[in-house]
Amino acid sequence: ENDTIKFSLETKTIVGHVSFDVGNIAMITGGNNLGRIGVIERREKHDGSHDIVHLKDNAGNKFATRLHNVFIIGTGTTALVTVPKSQGIRLSIVQERQRKLQ
Incomplete structure (x- = not known):
């Protein structure tokens, strides 16, 4: 399943x-975390509802999404495909502003 x-x-x-x-x-292929890349830390099974997958990106940020978005x-940590230059890491609002001002 999901291989x-x-x-x-x-x-x-x-x-x-x-x-x-x-x-x-x-x-991540959908939801608020669309485009992010991370390593799977754990999977929560919820009977009768959506399963949740917890991931951690290269910057150490943790995030979670529904199973069908993964x-x-x-x-x-080795990808079979080429990953984007940003490594799928989402910057915070402050980090994004600092990057644009440089």
Whole structure:
């Protein structure tokens, strides 16, 4: 469930598989944390409701989102795809303002 495969378009074969496990790197595909990248710390199961996944980004910021917003992109801290220059880290309002003033 929620695993990711790496597919070669040239050979039309599956060349890799990454399971949805604690410690793997993931990208957020929806919700308020859209575009953020982090390592899965834990998963909370809620019967009859949405499961919640807790992640931590490279800057040490922790955030949580619904399970269906999480897309696994690699094992451990190594991504199978190219990540954005920002490393998927969301800056605070103060940090964003300081960056723009520089």
